[in-house]
Amino acid sequence: MQWNLTEDRPIYLQLAEQLTQRIASGRYPSGGRIPPVRDLAAEAGVNPNTMQRALSQLEQEGLIVTNRTAGRTVTEDTSIISAVRERLAQTHIDQYFFQMTTLGYGTQEAIDLLVKRRNTP
Amino acid sequence: MTQTPLVQLQQLTKQYEKGKVALDHLDLTLCRGRTIGLLGPNGSGKTTLIKLLCGLLQPSFGTIRIDGQAPGVYTKSIISYLPDQIYFPLWMKTTDLIDFFADFYTDFSRQKALSMLDTLSIPLQQRLKNMSKGTLEKVQLVLVMSRQAQFYLMDEPIAGVDPAARDFILNTILTNYNEEGTVLLSTHLIGDIERVLDEVVFLQNGRLLRHDTVDQIREQEGMSVDRYFREQFRTEALVGGNGRW
Numbered sequence: 584m585q586w587n588l589t590e591d592r593p594i595y596l597q598l599a600e601q602l603t604q605r606i607a608s609g610r611y612p613s614g615g616r617i618p619p620v621r622d623l624a625a626e627a628g629v630n631p632n633t634m635q636r637a638l639s640q641l642e643q644e645g646l647i648v649t650n651r652t653a654g655r656t657v658t659e660d661t662s663i664i665s666a667v668r669e670r671l672a673q674t675h676i677d678q679y680f681f682q683m684t685t686l687g688y689g690t691q692e693a694i695d696l697l698v699k700r701r702n703t704p
Numbered sequence: 705m706t707q708t709p710l711v712q713l714q715q716l717t718k719q720y721e722k723g724k725v726a727l728d729h730l731d732l733t734l735c736r737g738r739t740i741g742l743l744g745p746n747g748s749g750k751t752t753l754i755k756l757l758c759g760l761l762q763p764s765f766g767t768i769r770i771d772g773q774a775p776g777v778y779t780k781s782i783i784s785y786l787p788d789q790i791y792f793p794l795w796m797k798t799t800d801l802i803d804f805f806a807d808f809y810t811d812f813s814r815q816k817a818l819s820m821l822d823t824l825s826i827p828l829q830q831r832l833k834n835m836s837k838g839t840l841e842k843v844q845l846v847l848v849m850s851r852q853a854q855f856y857l858m859d860e861p862i863a864g865v866d867p868a869a870r871d872f873i874l875n876t877i878l879t880n881y882n883e884e885g886t887v888l889l890s891t892h893l894i895g896d897i898e899r900v901l902d903e904v905v906f907l908q909n910g911r912l913l914r915h916d917t918v919d920q921i922r923e924q925e926g927m928s929v930d931r932y933f934r935e936q937f938r939t940e941a942l943v944g945g946n947g948r949w
Contacts, residue, residue: 588899590927590928590930590931591922591926591927591928592917592926593918593919593920593922594899594919594920594922596919597715612776621879624878625875625878625879627899628874628875628878628899628900629878629899629900630737630739630878630901630902631740631878631897631898632737632902633899633902633918633919636919662814
């Protein structure tokens with residue numbers, strides 16, 4: 584997954600979201616090391632201070648732990664990660680139903696269509 | 705951590721002989737370890753400010769303190785300056801320039817310069833007069849970035865180069881400079897560089913229009929810094945016009 588930054592919102596928020604996504608998806612596994620700030624910043628083409636701010640936010644949420652010796656690692660508390668993962672999934676689901684409602688489908692219809700689509704090869 | 709700010713300007717004013725006021729009572733404080741964009745339309749005072757900071761111009765009024773000192777021998781030793789034009793004799797080769805910088809600046813890293821030139825495939829034995837404008841700008845940037853300075857002052861470092869070189873320059877700024885150092889770079893191409901900046905200083909007619917972090921502006925205005933300032937100036941053009949719209 585590439586870094587994808589849009590124009591309209593603070594950069595650090597977008598970085599924080601995408602880091603969260605990487606943890607939720609297991610790209611940065613529980614207990615695993617997070618690359619150094621400088622490397623992440625260079626990869627995303629952003630200022631290291633901005634990346635630092637995004638990482639601090641994840642630290643506050645408990646997703647990332649900083650140790651003096653080992654650098655930053657993803658939390659070993661998998662319940663935090665699953666909670667975040669579920670929250671992200673929830674957002675996608677809400678969005679699906681919202682879009683379907685705008686198209687005039689009822690909830691059951693939307694569910695049926697989803698299942699049907701999934702079963703179509 | 706109560707370090708003195710890197711730069712403190714008080715009521716800084718520069719009036720040229722013909723009476724034009726290029727900087728008008730500017731108060732500004734810049735901290736260490738930041739990458740700062742100096743933005744503004746043509747004639748807003750960007751180059752004047754940079755030249756005052758370098759000690760190439762004298763203020764008409766007000767004070768400049770860099771690391772606590774007025775511009776002079778000491779401040780010049782901690783500032784790495786990229787002017788908006790080439791100032792090297794064109795008969796020189798790249799390798800002559802490296803020797804020149806190594807002689808001149810104790811904080812110059814020959815090794816760093818050589819490795820950057822190698823990455824850019826710039827030959828050491830080529831004379832400056834045989835180089836394209838873009839290559840010359842790259843050479844100049846490499847030299848400036850190879851110093852371990854506290855304050856990097858760059859006047860339009862990305863104006864004259866192609867997009868690939870622009871990416872290289874921005875990357876170099878992001879990854880190569882001294883972590884404690886502050887970079888102040890002037891440009892009017894905001895969009896390209898917005899994401900590498902911590903904060904922006906916006907000048908208009910020699911006055912400070914806004915000094916804020918990029919994310920603060922995005923948060924408050926709900927748009928990129930680039931768009932925010934385009935809109936600022938669009939409004940201004942209509943107000944300043946003859947009213948026949």
